[in-house]
Amino acid sequence: MCNQKKCSWCGKHTVHIHPRGVMLQLILPIIIEIADIVNSALEEHFPNENVEIIAEPGRFFAASAFTVICRIIGKRDVLRDKEASLKMYYINDGVYGSFNCILYKEEVTVEHLLDENKNLKTFKSVIWGHTCHCADKVCLI
Structure with missing residues (x-):
């Protein structure tokens, strides 16, 4: 055709x-x-x-043809006055993998929690890739 x-x-x-x-x-x-x-x-x-x-x-x-689902492989609390002011999550993917659009095209990813329980307390959080490289920041939410 x-x-x-x-x-x-x-x-x-x-x-x-x-x-x-x-x-x-x-x-x-x-x-x-x-x-x-x-x-x-x-x-x-x-x-x-x-x-x-x-x-x-x-x-x-x-x-729009796919959705990336990642596993949290680590987490860390940044404390201020003995309370968590920021949570850092480390996932099994990053900007050197499926999220390379962030590094090369400066695109924004859309994050969705699988458990959207409205009663859960939310925190300012950073999601990092698994490489421990300073540029491997997937998003700030």
Whole structure:
């Protein structure tokens, strides 16, 4: 199956999209809608220039395809006046593994607790990767 679409900003090039699998066929209209928005912006901001765009949509497609679940392998309390003012958790993954998007792309991760008991006391916490490297900070919550 091949869909062809004439490039709207220069009228010369034809974009060939070869959908493979059900998911790509479902998101194909979204891709075409995004392409139309980008083409309109190019026409507005670069009307007389030949602009070539190279995109890497891999992370966009893969980001919602999985959830990372980590195990807490250690914890530590930072005490202030004999009470825990900060908790540090160490997990079995980190920025040199599944969370490399933090280190290289400066992206923000979304944390979810598996036990969302509203009666539990919450603390300011830092989640660290397992390497003990100062850059292996996954998040501050």
